Amino acid sequence: MIGYYIHHHGSGHLLRARRIRACLAQPVTALSALTVSGDEVFDDVVHLPADNPAAVTADPTAAGVLHWAPRHDRGLVERMATIAAWLADTRPDAVVVDASVEVALLARLHGVPVVCMALPGARGDPAHQLMYRVADRLIAGWTRDLYDPLWLRPYADKTRYVGGITRFDGRPPAFPPPDGRPTVLVVGGACGGAFTAAKVRACALRHHEYHWRSVGLGDLVDDPWPELCRADVIVTHAGQGAVADVAAAAKPAVVVPAPRPFGEQEAIAHTLASAGMAITVDGWPDLDDWPALLARARDLDTGRWRAWQTRGAAVRAATTIAEVAAERLRCVS
Structure with missing residues (x-):
């Protein structure tokens, strides 16, 4: 048995976990x-109590x-008692943590290997470094050639750079009927940010030469793949899942990083801009700036997304997890 801790902020951690789990043979x-x-x-x-500080x-x-262990x-x-009880009862072969320093330490203190x-x-920071030190393996959802942060280099021997993990890997392109105008798709996120439905409507009213569509801004779309392809x-x-989805569709992109702890999205946006893979801006552009931005994006070489x-x-992430879980069998034998 493998345990998989899924952080509750946003939807990206869950989407990534589902995709990786689908590639694992173990329960x-x-x-x-x-x-x-x-x-x-x-x-x-195992449903954990909500984090209501x-x-x-x-x-x-x-x-x-x-990062989060307030007194009393x-x-x-x-939350910790629920996880500890499951660890003691199940004795899993490994636990995947995405992402919590405290859960990683809890699992390792139970003698369970941690990915x-x-x-x-x-x-x-000390908390992240402590988690990376105790981990048996680290999975980086990008490529080392494009992003090789200094703080991860001490753990190079146990880090697997697997590339961008997307739920659309292997999906053939969809070809919805043409609209007659170039289509701009705005992809929102579960944790908010600069994107709102009102801003998209304002763009549509000002710039009629484009057909503006959106997903993730209050509009429920079970399968956004056709929209990405359109x-x-x-x-x-610049969430990891959203960027990987765009890479899978290989589309021109304008990336607006949302403010996140530790500058997570800013780092990805900077990487994409440096590699010439996307146009990046610090915040939602002014209405008059959109035509030039969209024109620059359409001039990009979308083949660069292959990087x-x-x-x-x-599959590479699942293989890493399976290798750690299999080490228990070698120890027993």
Whole structure:
């Protein structure tokens, strides 16, 4: 059995977990505060109590060693006790952590091998470094040739750069009927950011020469792949999943990084701009700036997206996890 801790902020962690789990032969139990019940991808689900911090917290970082461990916090106690009980009862072969320093330490303190998802941004703080030190393997969802952060280099021997993990790997292109005008698709995110439906409507009213569409801005789309394939230009945040989806579709893109802890999306946006893979801007552009931005994006060589290596990325991640889980069998024998 493999345990898979899925962080509850946004939807990217869950989408990535589902894709990787689909490539694993071993049974997988999801541990998360997200609503994963009824998910046929996982063999079992352990629902964790929601993270509802009190109005006042005491020393949540434990003097800078951790990220979230406030003193006398009931929610923290319940979450950790639930995970600990599952670890003791199940004795998993490995636990994948995406992403929590405290959960990684808890699993390792139970003697369980840990595979941690590395995240982009400035991760040289003591808490992240502690997690990376105790991890048996690290999975980076990008390519080392494009992004090789200094803080990850000490762990090069146990880091696997698998490429961008997307749920659309292997999907053939979809070809919706042409609209007659170039289509701009705006991809929103579950954690907000600069994108709103109102801003997209304003762009559509000002720039009639483009057909403006959106997903993830209050419009529920079960399968956005046809929309990605229809688009002539995609406007997206710089979340790892969204970027991998655009890379899989190989579309011109304007990337607007959302503010995230540790500069996660800014790091990805800078990498894409440096590689000539996308046009990046610091914030939502002014209405008058869109024609020039979209024209620049359409001049990009979309073949450069191949360098993000989305094809087979989830398989490579699953192989890394399976290797760690298999080490238990070698130890027993």
